[in-house]
Ligand SMILES: Nc1ncnc2c1ncn2[C@@H]1O[C@H](COP(=O)(O)OP(=O)(O)O)[C@@H](O)[C@H]1O
């Protein structure tokens with residue numbers, strides 16, 4: 111359908127003038143965003159600024175009210191087949207891990223492969239073990255999520271997303287629910303993914319991660335994208351007053 | 364007034380002859396009631412008003428009226444209608460046992476569907492979002508995420524309802540059924556010893572309840588195995 115040059119120059123994620131309301135409250139205002147293959151985007155901003163809402167619109171966990179969202183050439187509308195197609199390309203990692211508590215770690219990684227990709231059980235288990243090794247916890251395969259530490263659970267959640275072989279992974283504050291000593295083990299996995307060329311959109315306040323990994327840092331406030339720039343520019347030379355205030359707050363401690 | 368122990372020893376075997384009927388009422392209406400409850404639950408959570416409203420009305424009627432009155436309506440009331448006598452249900456409804464099973468089923472179905480709905484509502488939304496993000500369909504999410512977790516969450520309240528159903532089966536004795544309570548009432552009528560007979564009857568129900576409690580305890584521990592850190 112598309113020519114080679116098209117897929118290489120076309121953004122994987124394209125949002126055009128996207129607006130999102132919760133009742134009368136406008137959570138996203140005229141969002142324009144393009145993310146290209148292999149890019150790593152970090153989104154930061156104060157609580158309630160719409161970061162989660164923005165990335166949740168990308169895989170249709172939230173419906174936008176107007177504007178266009180086009181993921182790898184597929185526009186998100188009410189059409190269920192298109193939503194399914196987009197969700198097959200987009201993985202997501204949540205702040206609260208959201209592992210299925212009643213399934214073993216291996217089963218957590220296998221279930222969607224078996225149901226959605228129709229992968230046979232043995233093959234699904236093989237893929238699950240591959241990614242558990244990648245996040246360095248293959249020995250936990252037959253335990254239940256509750257038996258793992260928070261950091262281990264989040265690594266499992268990343269492995270679960272990877273098992274579906276997504277083009278893009280969305281991270282919504284993946285380290286915010288973790289005890290401080292577990293943050294690095296999760297960030298290490300994310301850095302490893304980034305080196306591998308994965309397209310990533312990360313909502314996070316880990317500024318060290320943003321500085322070393324991000325191609326672009328986006329600052330949101332009150333539902334708007336206020337500023338976006340390369341990390342060096344963003345941190346050392348922010349333009350907008352709201353960005354400066356925010357950076358002062360989070361970098362001062 | 365004296366307490367006649369030998370009377371108890373004599374009448375216990377007689378009452379135990381009614382165990383079969385009591386158990387049949389419990390198991391058949393418990394099983395059918397559970398199926399009805401799942402059907403009502405699916406109607407309630409379908410998101411379609413033409414399924415949801417009738418289910419709500421049904422639940423309201425059966426929770427809002429005494430089960431004894433429901434049994435009387437079904438046993439004494441329904442046979443007055445020719446349509447009922449001509450229907451395929453007549454061979455069930457002309458038997459007192461059939462009537463009792465129908466009444467208990469319809470009643471427990473209403474209660475259990477609300478118990479199950481509580482379980483469904485208790486499932487963490489984040490898990491369903493994780494399922495969606497992985498591309499799982501609504502049906503997949505219901506079968507593989509909602510159902511197992513809601514079952515575990517519903518179980519304590521459900522076991523309570525089953526125990527309550529066991530005791531409701533005693534109402535069947537009011538429409539001539541010779542369950543344990545029915546037999547006890549006959550013995551009391553013959554012996555004029557209500558104290559001894561009904562106390563031993565009460566003890567028999569308590570023993571049954573204890574058995575049910577133990578059984579559900581085992582199921583609860585099994586379903587809850589993934590909620591304990593030590594596995
Ligand atoms: N389901 C919802 N219903 C109503 N308001 C919501 C809902 N989700 C988010 N909001 C509101 O939208 C705004 C943005 O929320 P969110 O995207 O979660 O912010 P962030 O992730 O930046 O903290 C907040 O004011 C929040 O209260």
Ligand SMILES: [Mg+2]
Pocket residue numbers: 161162163282283
């Ligand atoms: Mg958020």
